Each structure stands twice: as structure tokens, then as C-alpha cells.
Amino acid sequence: MEFKLNEEQEMIRKTVRDFAEKEIAPKAGPMDEAEEYDYSLWGQMAEMGLTGIPFSEDYEGAGMDNLSYAIGVEELSRVCASSGVLISAHTSLCSWPIYNFGTEEQKQQFLVPLASGEKIGAMGLTEPAAGSDAGATKTTAVPDGEEYVLNGSKIFITNGYVADIYVIIAATDKSKKHKGLSAFIVEKGTPGFTFGKKEHKMGIRASATYELVFENCRIPKANLLGDEGMGFKVIMMTLDGGRIGIASQALGIAQGAYEEALKYSKIREQFGKPINSNQGIQWMLADMATRIEAARLLVYQAAYLKDSKQPYSKEAAMAKLYASECAMWVTTKAVQIFGGYGYTREYPVERMMRDAKITEIYEGTSEVMRMVVAANILK
Amino acid sequence: MKILVCMKQTFDTEAKIAFDGDGKIDNKGVTMIMNPYDEYAVEEALRIKESGEGEVTVICAGGPKAQDALRQALAMGADKAVLLETGEVDMDEYATAIVLAKAIGELEYDVILGGFRAIDDGSAQVMSRVAEVLNVPVVNVITKLEIAGDKAVATREIEGGSEVVEVALPAVFTAQKGLNEPRYPSMKGIMKAKKKPMDKKSVSDLGVEVAPKVKAISFSLPEPRQAGKVVPGEPAEAARELARLLREEAKVI
Ligand SMILES: Cc1cc2nc3c(=O)[nH]c(=O)nc-3n(C[C@H](O)[C@H](O)[C@H](O)COP(=O)(O)OP(=O)(O)OC[C@H]3O[C@@H](n4cnc5c(N)ncnc54)[C@H](O)[C@@H]3O)c2cc1C
Numbered sequence: 001m002e003f004k005l006n007e008e009q010e011m012i013r014k015t016v017r018d019f020a021e022k023e024i025a026p027k028a029g030p031m032d033e034a035e036e037y038d039y040s041l042w043g044q045m046a047e048m049g050l051t052g053i054p055f056s057e058d059y060e061g062a063g064m065d066n067l068s069y070a071i072g073v074e075e076l077s078r079v080c081a082s083s084g085v086l087i088s089a090h091t092s093l094c095s096w097p098i099y100n101f102g103t104e105e106q107k108q109q110f111l112v113p114l115a116s117g118e119k120i121g122a123m124g125l126t127e128p129a130a131g132s133d134a135g136a137t138k139t140t141a142v143p144d145g146e147e148y149v150l151n152g153s154k155i156f157i158t159n160g161y162v163a164d165i166y167v168i169i170a171a172t173d174k175s176k177k178h179k180g181l182s183a184f185i186v187e188k189g190t191p192g193f194t195f196g197k198k199e200h201k202m203g204i205r206a207s208a209t210y211e212l213v214f215e216n217c218r219i220p221k222a223n224l225l226g227d228e229g230m231g232f233k234v235i236m237m238t239l240d241g242g243r244i245g246i247a248s249q250a251l252g253i254a255q256g257a258y259e260e261a262l263k264y265s266k267i268r269e270q271f272g273k274p275i276n277s278n279q280g281i282q283w284m285l286a287d288m289a290t291r292i293e294a295a296r297l298l299v300y301q302a303a304y305l306k307d308s309k310q311p312y313s314k315e316a317a318m319a320k321l322y323a324s325e326c327a328m329w330v331t332t333k334a335v336q337i338f339g340g341y342g343y344t345r346e347y348p349v350e351r352m353m354r355d356a357k358i359t360e361i362y363e364g365t366s367e368v369m370r371m372v373v374a375a376n377i378l379k
Numbered sequence: 380m381k382i383l384v385c386m387k388q389t390f391d392t393e394a395k396i397a398f399d400g401d402g403k404i405d406n407k408g409v410t411m412i413m414n415p416y417d418e419y420a421v422e423e424a425l426r427i428k429e430s431g432e433g434e435v436t437v438i439c440a441g442g443p444k445a446q447d448a449l450r451q452a453l454a455m456g457a458d459k460a461v462l463l464e465t466g467e468v469d470m471d472e473y474a475t476a477i478v479l480a481k482a483i484g485e486l487e488y489d490v491i492l493g494g495f496r497a498i499d500d501g502s503a504q505v506m507s508r509v510a511e512v513l514n515v516p517v518v519n520v521i522t523k524l525e526i527a528g529d530k531a532v533a534t535r536e537i538e539g540g541s542e543v544v545e546v547a548l549p550a551v552f553t554a555q556k557g558l559n560e561p562r563y564p565s566m567k568g569i570m571k572a573k574k575k576p577m578d579k580k581s582v583s584d585l586g587v588e589v590a591p592k593v594k595a596i597s598f599s600l601p602e603p604r605q606a607g608k609v610v611p612g613e614p615a616e617a618a619r620e621l622a623r624l625l626r627e628e629a630k631v632i
Contacts (some may be wrong), residue, residue, distance in 0.1 A: 011454060011569045019563045049566030062566030072566075 003297075005071075012053075012068045016075035017049035019048065020083070028080035031206035032351050036205075039083060041163065046117020050076075050087060055099050059107055060116040066241075067303040070248040074299075077252025078259075081355035082206035084252055088245035089112065089158040093363075094121025094167050097183065097238045101226040110165050110185055122163035124212050125235055133369050134169070134235060135178035141170035141215060146221050148172075148184065150214040152336035153196065158362070160210025161195045164188050168212075169235055172228045181231030185223040192217030203354035240313045241306065242363045243320035247299045250327035251322070254295065257327075257334035257352040258288045264347075265337055281337060288330045295323040314376035321369035324359035331356040380433030380526070381503055382424040383486065384457070385479055385493040385506065386417035388441055388448040390597050392498065396475070396600065404598060413448040416494025422561040425456045434458045435456030436486065440465050446577065453572035461578045463585065471591040475526045476508030481587045483513060484578065488549050495520045495553035503553075510551035517551040522558050551628035570619055 003015070027038050045051055053069040055061025062068075069091065077084030095114040098106055113119040130136035139152025150170055157166075166186045173180030186193055196211030226234050262285055263275035275281050298319040305312035331353035335342035342349045360366045391410040399405040409492075424435045437452040439445045440463040449460035463478050470478075483491065491510070496503035503519075510517035522541065523534035529548050534541050536555055564572075582589050585598070610624070612615045625632045 007450070008569050008573065011450065011564070011572075012566065014451075015454070015564050015569065044563075047565065048563050049568075053566055057567065057570075063570050064566055068566075 005067075008064065009068050012064065013047070013071050013075055013135050013169065016050065017078070019044070020076050020079045024076065024083050025079040028082070028206075029345070029348060029351065031080070031082060033205075033345070035160070035200065035205045037086065037208065038110040041083065041310070042086070042120065045083075045087065049116030049117075051090065052095065052115025053091065055095065055111065055115045059099065059111045061115075061292045065303070065307045066244065067300055067307055070244055070299055073245050073248035074252040074255070077249040078256040080206070081249060081253050081352070081358075082204045084249040085158055085204055085207050085246075085358075086120075088242070088249055089123065090121040090163070092245040093123035093158075093238060093244040094165060094194075096241055097123075097167050097225060097234050098185065100237070101183070101230070101234055102185075103320055105222065106185065106225070114165060119163045120162055121158055121167070122157055122159035123167045123238070124160075125169045126153065126154060126156050128155055134181070134232065137171050137178075137181055139168070139170040140174065141172050141182060141184060143172075144218070147218045148221060148224065149188070150184070150192070150217040150219065152214055154212040155196075156199065156362075157210050157212050157236060158207055160208055160212055161198070162208050166212065167225065167234075167238075168214075169231050170214075172231075173323045176229070178232040179229055181235070182228045182233040183225040184219060185225055186214075186217070186219055190217055190219060201272070201358075203351070203356070203358050205354075222273050239363055240316050243316040243369075244299065244306065244312075246363045247295070247302065247316070247323040250323040250356065251292065251295050251299050253352050253356050253359070254288070254292050254323070254327040254330040257331040257349050257356075258285075258292055260347070260349050260352075261285065261288065261334040261337040262379055264341075265311040275337070279300055284333045284337060288333055291326045291330060295319070295326040298322050314373055317364070317369045317372035317376075320359075320364070321366055321373065325366060326355070327356035327359050328353075350356035380432055380489050381487045382427055382429060382435045382490045382492065383483060383488045384417070384420045384424045384435065384437045384452065385483075385491065385509065386421065386437055386439050386448055386452065387414045387494070387499075387505075388439065388445040389414045389497055389498045389499040396524060397599065402597060411444060411447065412431065413451050414494050414497045414499075416496060416498070416554055416556070417448075418494075418561040419556065419558045420492035420494055420552075421452045421455055421457060422559045423524055423552075424490070425562075426559065427490065427524075427543060429457075431526075433489075436461060438463065438479060438482060440470065440475050440482075441482070449577065450572050451564060453575045453577075454568040455562055456568060457575075459576045461580065464579060464581045465589065466582065468582075469591060469594070470589070471593040472502050472504040472508060473593065474589045474591040476505050476512060477587055478582060478585065478589065479505070480509045480512035481585045483509065485585070489529075489552045490526065490548060493551070493553055495555050505550055506553045513549075513551075515549050515551055516546050517553070518546055519553045520555040521552050522555050524552060524558070545595050 007219040049062040052061035053064050057063045061169040098111045114121045168184045168186050172182040192215050268275045302315040303321040334349040367368045388411050391412050392500045394409045397405045435457040436459040437457045493506040518533045520536045521533045525532045610621045
């Protein structure tokens with residue numbers, strides 16, 4: 001067993017950290033405040049190849065492994081969780097299923113512009129009545145000649161409106177419940193595909209979250225991803241990988257908040273000495289560091305398993321469960337260490353605390369993660 | 380067009396400087412970076428190459444860790460790297476220049492770039508010394524560079540303004556901030572860097588004798604900054620008191 005990153009993994013960390021600190025960090029607070037992402041950053045990330053990290057060069061990807069991808073999302077999220085989820089949703093939820101299940105034509109048509117960053121990706125599964133229970137999907141796709149006709153709506157879709165390419169889950173046979181689901185690729189601008197309301201959120205406020213509406217939206221049959229009835233498999237496998245991305249996001253948020261708290265604890269003086277000379281503060285910092293390290297090992301292990309083509313569903317769920325709860329805990333303690341200053345928008349830790357919460361909810365809540373882990377260990 | 384870039388690995392600009400038991404600067408646990416002025420040099424070399432054709436070789440005299448800086452340059456797009464392993468000797472500017480010039484002498488070159496100074500010792504000597512040993516012209520602190528055939532036109536910073544000079548190639552140019560905006564290494568670049576040549580040569584391979592002429596005797600840290608003073612009271616009164624303090628205590632007005 002070797003606990004050592006290789007050269008390119010070290011280098012992606014250094015490069016993305018440098019980029020994130022210089023280019024993203026100064027904008028993270030203002031973007032959160034404005035509830036608007038500055039997509040000039042997307043252009044920069046595309047130029048650096050951060051929009052297609054784990055895909056082969058044949059499709060304009062960087063040809064890196066999933067561990068490098070995890071490190072990339074971690075480093076972005078360390079300064080700006082909205083940037084982390086932008087890349088994570090684009091890569092894991094939209095590009096990856098096309099990479100894994102797409103035909104060669106679909107990869108050329110959709111994956112190439114996604115990986116190169118020419119286009120942004122999103123994925124729509126969740127509906128008002130189908131959250132944790134994906135089998136309850138009401139959106140339908142009915143074949144009609146050379147096309148499918150989509151009807152229904154999706155909510156809470158990350159990168160909604162800004163994305164050009166959407167992987168959409170719809171029922172092709174409602175009677176079969178989850179076995180009757182199928183996955184489709186839908187392009188922005190297709191007649192009948194519009195956007196509903198933008199969500200105003202507690203955290204990751206710069207990340208666009210939209211409702212998608214399909215009204216007699218006709219898409220070519222060639223846009224079916226995998227076979228009819230394969231939608232549930234597509235989504236479950238996609239979410240397994242996506243959870244590594246969100247776990248990395250949570251890890252990055254926790255790391256960022258911990259570093260802020262550590263720094264502040266050295267300079268803030270009360271009772272004539274730095275607050276970190278109190279054991280009470282020291283223990284908080286020690287627990288933060290320990291939990292973050294544990295989370296990191298789980299996240300990297302899940303990525304490693306994926307890279308080495310071993311089963312990783314359980315480990316990805318464990319990593320996401322632990323890392324997201326770690327992020328919530330660490331950010332809460334970070335605000336505590338900052339005292340009243342931490343509660344104000346003068347310092348980034350309150351944003352990090354708001355951002356951390358979503359990692360316990362999307363791509364499967366903590367309860368659903370426990371269900372996945374339990375199902376794996378009880379089978 | 381053969382372009383060489385000399386570079387140095389330095390402490391991160393935010394590194395905290397501390398001394399070891401022997402009173403020397405302790406580099407344990409310190410994050411190392413490519414000297415920022417050398418980054419401008421690498422970027423400029425890549426732009427010259429991209430605007431026509433050419434090959435960029437990056438050269439560093441240093442320890443094994445300096446490979447990280449070279450690899451960064453390869454990931455940015457340089458073609459080849461040369462590490463000149465200096466071993467345990469405390470190099471001065473003279474010795475570094477001798478080693479670099481010797482290695483450069485064995486290569487083909489039209490343009491040699493480097494940072495005008497390193498952010499650590501800040502002596503701003505090495506590149507000029509290299510030029511001297513190689514017997515080629517040097518243009519220092521440039522903020523713009525245009526290559527046309529076997530000539531170059533460079534804009535350099537001078538006191539209170541700038542100067543445009545023309546020089547025949549080969550020549551040495553030292554980069555100042557403002558020359559360009561260095562790119563970040565791309566992910567593809569990071570993957571490609573692994574396959575690019577990294578030539579390692581020891582000083583004895585080069586057949587030069589390293590005989591530094593200058594020796595650092597001691598190092599000291601600047602005095603810690605004194606705490607500031609707050610002048611309380613009504614604005615008009617406080618301003619009067621502040622003016623008095625500035626005149627009588629600080630003696631600055
Ligand atoms: C900001 C944001 C971005 C999102 N981005 C996307 C996206 O890009 N694409 C997409 O498709 N979706 C997205 N989602 C949706 C997200 O994945 C869902 O909100 C999430 O899966 C939970 O579904 P729900 O909100 O309907 O909650 P519900 O499923 O209604 O759950 C409510 C509560 O009940 C618990 N619960 C549910 N079932 C069980 C059970 N069997 N046992 C125990 N507890 C249970 C849950 O854990 C939760 O605590 C996003 C959501 C948000 C808020």
C-alpha cells in the first residue's frame with residue numbers, strides 16, 4: 001500500500017491551487033453575493049483542460065485519471081464551492097455518461113465539445129415528485145417516427161440554463177417503474193425545451209440551479225443514450241462517479257475552512273494571548289485536521305478503485321457520506337473559531353458553512369448514502 | 380529558432396523564513412516555486428516559439444527538487460529540460476553563471492532568456508554574467524521583445540521611462556514584470572511533460588570547477604513591525620494630535 005501521489009497528481013494540485021487562489025478566490029465572495037457565476041473563469045478552466053480531466057485525448061480530454069480529477073475538484077472547492085460543482089456536474093453527470101454509454105457518433109458530437117470546454121454540460125434527473133426515489137420519474141419520452149417526444153419537468157438542475165448539453169432521464173415505459181427509464185441527450189435551443197425558475201439558495205449561490213421544462217420537445221432518436229430501459233443503470237453508475245466529485249467538493253470546502261480557521265486562530269488575541277493557545281481551540285483544530293485526513297483517504301480510495309476498474313459504488317457512497325458530514329462539521333467549527341467575525345460576510349467561513357450543507361443533500365442525501373452502504377454490506 | 384531559458388527555484392513568496400541550527404535559512408517544509416521573473420521568461424520563450432517555429436529548452440542549476448520547476452516549464456510547453464546538479468556547494472552568482480554558461484556553450488541558441496532577478500537573493504547578476512562568459516550581448520529588464528530574423532528589438536525599463544534597443548542575435552534578455560502574463564500549465568501539458576526529456580548533468584560531467592568567490596557569513600531577519608497607534612477622540616482634535624505626533628514623535632513632517 002502506497003500513500004503517495006504520483007507526479008502528475010502532485011502537479012494538478014499545485015497548478016489548480018495556484019489558479020484557484022489567484023483567479024477564483026478574489027471572485028468567490030462577490031459571485032456568492034451576486035448569485036451569478038463569472039463565466040470568464042469557465043473559459044480559463046477550459047483553456048487549462050479542467051473541463052475534461054478524466055477523458056481520453058481522443059475526445060479532447062486531458063487523459064488524466066479519476067484521482068487527478070478528484071484533486072482538481074477539491075482544489076477548486078477549497079476556495080469556491082460553486083466552481084467545484086460547476087466542474088463536477090459538467091464532468092461527472094453529463095460528460096461521463098456520454099463517455100461511458102455513448103456511441104462513437106454521440107461522443108464526437110457531444111463529448112468532444114464538452115471535454116474541450118466549448119460547451120457546458122448538465123444532468124436532469126430530479127423532479128418535484130421524484131427526489132431520492134428516481135423510480136417515480138414522471139417525465140415521459142414517447143417514440144414518434146425518427147424522434148422521441150419529451151414531456152415533463154425537472155427541478156434543481158445544476159448548470160441549468162448556462163449548459164448547452166443535458167443528459168435527461170425520462171420514462172419510456174411507465175408501467176415498468178425504474179426499469180422503464182431511459183437516458184437522452186438534449187441540446188439547449190431544441191424547440192419545446194425551456195427553463196423555469198432559477199432557485200435562490202442558501203449556499204453555492206453562484207452555481208446556476210434551474211427548472212427545466214419539456215413541452216412536446218422532439219429530439220432525434222439518435223440522442224438516446226444506451227438502450228431504452230437502461231436509464232436507471234445509466235443514472236446509478238453516473239451517480240456513483242458523481243459522488244466522488246461531490247465528496248471531493250466537500251473535502252475541498254472543509255480544507256479551505258480549516259486553513260482559514262488555523263490562520264485566524266494564530267492572529268486573534270484574547271486574554272492577552274492568541275486564541276490557539278487555548279486547549280479548547282487546539283482540540284477543535286486537531287479534530288478538524290483528523291476528520292479531513294480521514295475524508296481525503298476515503299475520497300482518494302474511491303477514485304483509485306474507479307481508476308483500477310474495481311467496484312467502487314460502496315466506497316464512493318462512504319466517501320461522499322463522510323466527506324460531506326466532515327465539511328458541515330468542520331465549517332461549523334471554523335465559524336466558531338472566528339467568533340462573531342466568522343458570522344459576518346467579512347470572512348469566507350460563513351460562505352463555506354452555507355456551501356457545505358448542499359454536499360449532504362445532492363447526488364443522494366446522507367440518508368440515501370447510508371442506504372447504499374447498508375445495501376452493500378447486508379447483501 | 381533555438382530558445383534557452385535559465386530558471387531558478389525559489390521559496391514561495393508567502394513562505395515564512397526561519398533559520399536552522401547553523402544560522403542558515405531553513406528550507407524544510409517550505410513550498411518551492413519557479414522564480415516568478417523566470418516564469419515571464421518561460422512564457423516569452425513559448426510565445427516566440429508559437430509565433431513561428433522553434434524549440435524551447437529550460438535550464439536550471441540546483442538540487443534534485445529543482446526538477447519540479449523544470450517540469451512546470453515543460454508542462455507550460457517547453458520542449459526539453461536540463462538540470463545541472465550542483466550538489467552540496469553553496470553557489471554564488473559567479474559559480475552559477477560559470478556552470479550555466481558551460482552547459483549553454485554545449486547547446487545551440489539564438490535567444491537566451493531569464494528573469495532579471497530572483498526573488499530570494501535578489502542579486503540580479505547571473506544572466507549578465509552568463510552573457511559575459513558567452514560573449515554575447517545582454518538586454519536587461521525587458522518589458523517587450525520582438526524577434527525579426529537575426530535581430531531583436533526589446534523595450535527595457537529605465538529610470539523614469541523606457542528605452543527601445545535593437546540587438547543582434549544571439550543575445551541574452553532578462554525579463555521584468557509586465558513582459559507578459561504567464562500561462563498556467565494545462566492538464567494536457569502536465570501529461571505531456573512526463574514524456575519530455577529531462578537531461579541531468581552533474582558539475583563534474585560538465586568539467587567545470589565550482590569555486591564560489593563570495594560567501595554568505597550570516598543572515599538576519601528584519602525587526603518585527605511595531606504595533607500601530609490609534610489616536611482616539613473627536614475627529615478635529617484627533618487630527619491635531621496626529622499632526623503633533625507625526626511632527627514631534629515620528630519626526631516625519
Ligand atoms: C442546489 C441543488 C442542486 C442540484 N442539482 C441537481 C442536478 O444537477 N441534477 C439533478 O437531477 N438533481 C439535482 N438536485 C436534486 C438533488 O439531488 C435532490 O434534491 C436530492 O436527491 C434529494 O431529493 P429531494 O430534494 O426530493 O428530497 P427527498 O427525496 O424528498 O428527501 C427528503 C428527506 O427525506 C429523506 N429520505 C428520503 N427517502 C428516504 C428513505 N428511503 N429513508 C430515509 N430517509 C429518506 C432524505 O434523505 C431527506 O432527508 C439538486 C438539488 C439542489 C438543492
